Amino acid sequence: MSAMLLEVKNLSVSYDTYAGAVQAVRGVSFQLAQNEIAAVVGESGCGKTVTAKAILGLLRCPPARIGTDSEVCFAGRNIYQFQERAWEAYRGGDCAMIFQDALAALNPTQRIGRQIEEALRLHTTLDAAQRRTRVIELLTSVGIPDAPHRMRQYPHEFSGGQRQRIMIAMALACDPKLLIADEPTTSLDVTVQAQILELIKHRQRESGASVLLITHDLGIVASMADRVIVMYGGKIMEQGPSEAIFYRARHPYTWALIRSVPRVDIRSGEKLAAIEGAPPDLLHPPQGCAFHPRCPHCMEICRKREPEMQTIDGEHRCACWLLHPCAPRIEPPIHRKGGAALVR
Numbered sequence: 150m151s152a153m154l155l156e157v158k159n160l161s162v163s164y165d166t167y168a169g170a171v172q173a174v175r176g177v178s179f180q181l182a183q184n185e186i187a188a189v190v191g192e193s194g195c196g197k198t199v200t201a202k203a204i205l206g207l208l209r210c211p212p213a214r215i216g217t218d219s220e221v222c223f224a225g226r227n228i229y230q231f232q233e234r235a236w237e238a239y240r241g242g243d244c245a246m247i248f249q250d251a252l253a254a255l256n257p258t259q260r261i262g263r264q265i266e267e268a269l270r271l272h273t274t275l276d277a278a279q280r281r282t283r284v285i286e287l288l289t290s291v292g293i294p295d296a297p298h299r300m301r302q303y304p305h306e307f308s309g310g311q312r313q314r315i316m317i318a319m320a321l322a323c324d325p326k327l328l329i330a331d332e333p334t335t336s337l338d339v340t341v342q343a344q345i346l347e348l349i350k351h352r353q354r355e356s357g358a359s360v361l362l363i364t365h366d367l368g369i370v371a372s373m374a375d376r377v378i379v380m381y382g383g384k385i386m387e388q389g390p391s392e393a394i395f396y397r398a399r400h401p402y403t404w405a406l407i408r409s410v411p412r413v414d415i416r417s418g419e420k421l422a423a424i425e426g427a428p429p430d431l432l433h434p435p436q437g438c439a440f441h442p443r444c445p446h447c448m449e450i451c452r453k454r455e456p457e458m459q460t461i462d463g464e465h466r467c468a469c470w471l472l473h474p475c476a477p478r479i480e481p482p483i484h485r486k487g488g489a490a491l492v493r
Contacts, residue, residue, distance in 0.1 A: 154359045155181040155204070155223055155327060161216030162199050162208065170214075172431050173199045175383040178458075181327070181359050181376075186350070188362040188374035188391075190406065194428050196383040197363045198249075201329050204228075204361070205246055206236060223327065242272040245320035247349075249332035251312035255304040262288075262300030265319045272323040287318040291348060310341035317348060324356055331363040346373060367410050371395060376464075379403050382429045382439030385458070389465030397481070399467045402440045404482055438470065446471060446479055 162174040174196040181187050189197045202208050204221050206228055221228045228239060245268075248254040256264055262284050269280045288296035291314040304312055313333060320328055330349060334342040350373060353360050362373060370377055370391065377394040379387045379402065387400040398404055408422045426443035429435050435442055441451040451470050458468045470476055 152183050153180050154183045154185075155221070155361070157200070157204065158220040158222070159216065160200065160203055160219045160221065162196075162203055162219075163214050165212045165214065166432070169432055172434055173383055174203065175434070176216075177380070177383075177385055179378050179385065179388055181361060183326075183359055184353075184357050185376060186353060186360040186362060186374050187376040187378060188364060188370040189378045189380060190364055190367060190370055191380035192365060192424075192428055194431075195380045197365075197380055198331055200380075201246065201331050201361065201363050204327075205240060205244055205329060206231075207240075207246075237271070241268050241325075242323050243325055244327040244329065245323070245325040246329040246331060247313075247316050247320045247333045249335040251309070251316045252304060254316060255312060257304055260301050260303060261307070261315050265300075265315070265322055268319060268322040283322070287322055288315070290352070291315070291318045291321075292344075293318070310337055310345065313337065313341075313345050314348065317345070317352070321352055321356065324358070326358055327361065328353065328358050329361045329363070332365075333362075334364075334366075334369065342369075349373075367406055379406065382434060383431055384439055385468070386440065387465075387467040387469075389461075389467075390463075393462070393465040397462075397465065399461060399465075399472060399481060400440075400469045401444045401446050401471070405443075408482075438468075446477075448476065 157180070158178050160174055160177040164171040164173055177196070177200055179187070189200065191197055199208070203215065208215065215229065219229070223239065223243065231239060255261065262281070265284045265287060266280045269275055269283055275283060284300055285296045288300060293299055293311060293314055307315065333349065334345050337345065346369060349360065362370070364370060374391050377388065377391050378385055379394070379400065381402050387394065387398060387403050394403060395407065398407065405424045409424060424443060429439055429442070437453050438444070438451045438456055441447045444451065448470060456468045456470045458466050459472050460466050461472070471479055
């Protein structure tokens with residue numbers, strides 16, 4: 150096992166609103182090893198992006214409030230104890246982020262070459278000529294043709310897939326140790342999605358960086374991640390190696406997520422599976438297990454008491470009352486077919 154690069158301990162984030170405090174992230178804890186790809190998955194509104202922004206220190210406080218006992222340790226140092234100079238070195242240098250909406254993230258009034266060069270100017274000692282050369286190298290490496298000419302163009306002159314490639318080049322400019330990719334293939338067609346994911350994976354292998362991939366698409370996770378973290382209602386429901394999550398998942402919410410992935414072997418006329426109900430209102434989170442209002446295996450204790458995270462095997466952990474010795478035996482509805490994990 151590689152040394153741990155990132156350790157998130159009891160991370161809690163709430164937002165003050167006129168209606169009360171929205172508890173966006175509630176006691177999240179996980180680790181990310183060096184040279185590892187971990188995916189955080191879950192429905193929209195489960196706290197994935199807030200967790201990512203908290204790790205990078207991008208939350209505006211107020212209205213956001215981070216729990217007093219929350220810790221995000223990068224290379225053994227708690228980032229919430231950083232002073233201004235340490236923050237400058239961390240953001241963009243040690244840790245970088247690929248945002249989901251490249252058009253919104255890029256400055257529409259600046260040429261893309263200048264935007265990439267800015268990170269090099271802030272975090273390296275390269276002179277102007279060396280920075281220009283590095284920008285050309287980065288654009289070429291992410292598949293932007295005729296880089297010397299195109300670096301002088303503006304974001305609106307590129308396609309959606311090309312803008313996403315530019316975001317990747319910008320994030321990788323200073324060889325960060327941690328790369329956070331927040332829904333990097335949103336609004337892209339399937340072919341371009343595959344190209345972007347392969348590019349991220351290829352650059353990760355080359356640089357040895359760790360990647361935290363934020364997504365709701367388990368199909369993406371299957372081809373990318375070494376470790377999977379399943380979030381729901383601001384909490385972690387289950388986490389572990391990808392193989393354990395896809396083939397030996399123990400939480401009903403994980404089963405439902407896997408079942409909702411479209412399959413090529415689906416019969417004509419068969420409906421796509423959906424998770425009944427709606428995600429919880431985090432202004433007033435449900436008592437007990439966050440998933441109990443939508444869980445087909447809900448028991449009385451699920452409504453009253455929150456389950457503790459339990460270790461199942463090695464690094465595979467799950468928070469569900471079905472793991473209790475007194476709970477009814479329910480066979481996980483996951484089986485292999487042709488080497489793939491399916492849900493009956």
